[in-house]
Amino acid sequence: MGAHNQLTKITKASYAILVALFIAHFLNHVYTGVLSPFLPLIRDELSLSLTQAGILTSAVIVTMTSFHLLVGYLADRNLREIMISISVIGAGISVLLMSFAPSFLFLALIQVVLGVTVSGYHPSSFPAVADAFPKKARAKAVGVSAMGGLVGMALIPILGAFLLIVYSDWRVSLVVLGLLGVVLFVPVTLLLRYSKTNQTPIENNENETEGPQEWTKNFGLVVILSGLRGIPFRCTTLLMPLYLAVSYGYEPVWAGSLTTVMLVSGMFAEIIAAPISDRTGKRVRFMTLSIGLLAPLLLLLNFRLNPVLLVLVLIGIGFFYFFGVPPGQAYQTEVCPTQTKGLAFGVLFSIGAIPGAIAPVIFGVIGDIYGLDASILFLVGTTIIATIVSLFLKEDHAIHVRPRIAE
Template sequence: MNPYKTFKTLVPEQRKNLLILFATGLLYWIGITIFLPILPLYVEHLGGTKQQIGMVMGSFAIGLILSRTWLGEIADYRGRKIVVIIGTIVAFLSPIGYLVANSIVHLIAVRAFNGISVAAFTTGYNALVTDLAPVKQRGEIIGYMNLSVPLGMALGPALGAILLPQIGYKVLFGCIAGLAFLTCTLSSQVREKNHPLASSEQHQQQNQPSRSFWQLLTSRSLFVPSLIFLLIGMMFGVLVTFLPLYKREMAGLFYSTAAIASFSCRIFVGQASDRYGRGLFISLSLICYTMSMVLLSISESSVGFIMAAILEGTGGGILIPMMLALISDRSYSSERGRVFAVGVSGFDVGIAISGPLLGFLNWEYPSMFALAASFAGIGFLLFITQSNRNIIHSLRFACGLEGDRYAVEEKTLNQ
């Protein structure tokens, strides 16, 4: 497992673009995750109730959901880079919006607008990485390039927790805006490959079908990953909304520990999945997520809390790059922006509904995390029974005993 050796095999232009893109991703995720431990506290500082905190945090996914579709189309038809830049511009404007917001309604609107940033950046970034990565090293390159996420999440929440008592909300939000401006400047230096040809005739000439969003969503090869993303999004929505309130003095430690665990496992799983398949690692990640939420629901000790963070980070470190690699395997380059938009939209919807729903239910925090564990557990059962053409093939794929029968390199997708 040698990232240096892997990147040395790439042509210089390819390597340069990936390195600039990685630096862009790292700065972006530092800025975006500084909000994780401080935004629920900021809403509470402004007088928000538990229900209103859930509404504000969940509204983040409104922008994600409403913007994924057209951002995916822009990525396919206009290029990936412009979508990345859109994400960084919105990231620059959002902290300013939080500063001037003077009501819960305004905070909800800004938080929803902020969601456009993540929708744009993740769609453009992941499509760019997949375009630049050699097919035989796709899982490995995606794994390495997505190390920017746990690194950013290790630094961002810790910085937020450290800086907030020292400089206050206003200066901290200003610093986040400045970091986003730097990210935007850096992203403009990326040189992308010519974006895929857009017309149906050109797709047919390349033996690549031109599928609509509805065709992509209803294709079983993409519907099941989207449904799993939905369930994990619901779990994650519970985590980011209520953990800072449940263990406010330890929330920053949880996120940083999880990010370190995520970073550690991502170094290895990408290359291993290119050799052994995606299914085994996705199964393991869903088990880790389930165990993490169970620990949060029953453990009262700091050791249990840290173990939950390690398991959550391991789950995220494996699941996200493996699911991205999976849906990349199941799509053509000419539709990859829309495919990422469709696949990850399930995650957006999950975040949107779980925080506000549980906020209105007003359950005790352990019960909320027990429900979050059930979301991940259902995702695991769904994957081992429905991830391939039938239950037998799904179980074998989920155990790493056979390849992905939906991968387009092997055969045409079954609509």
């Protein structure tokens, strides 16, 4: 669909692309965090510092971020489906190659290659959702798509722990995970092809406001907020198993399991937030509440909590961060210029993602020099700044229409 077209009804093609995006987003986050559950073992085997561990996790994110602007440009030229399919098969092959890594430099290089391949997803997927679903149903649709990524993030720590139990080898575990992408490439590509060849005529509705025609202040603030939110997001989702192993002394299996608990709570938060946001038409208050409550919960990690309190705090961190994700991503689709959505999301996921991309390295450097308590304070500070920025956002008061299911 063209970047400027929006449906006023939900079609079978809408559901097809949503399923494809769910699977592709699932794999995207499995692969960007694929080293996370194995980092304690990799760090011991390759004698890595915290800074080097941070570099490994950041390498894929920095590269992915660097290519998002180009991908967004290509997405506006009717290449969305191709970019998403490449992101799936390319990432799977990259992870297979990663299993042969003999050194830190080799791992870092393959992480860069992985970053290039996975960059095809985000700038292509969000405009696709915006075009396939009417505004009244968009937060729910974005929530379903985002849920794929969250399931991937939640599953990779516990899946990695399970594979370590079964194979006792992080390299064999990576082979299994790489093959997953190779296999799922087929249904993703078929679903994307179906959605493209079964488009229905676009129906215009005077009550459905497509969004701004130019770049706005709200979009600029969203880019800044995206960057600030990305800092705790990347550090907690990618480095939490390592943090729990170093600061709390948990074995990799338990550290991965606790990280999964944190992320599963985020799944419930998204399920709750998405329909309420659509029903009320509110986005900003969810975003502010989400990031505002995250700061004190992160700070509590520095108090060496007992196991019960630690689990509760991790649940709170996951819940309140992801409580703002479906409304926030729906808001992004609504403040992007309608004629250049792909490019706008390229900006969001490149310039707006730079802070989060380099955050694991900063987290590791601070940890090596001052200790991990200082690294946590770094996350708390950026989260407070993000809360302040969110207070300047304005709600989109466009009139919503009720979506109709196509016959």
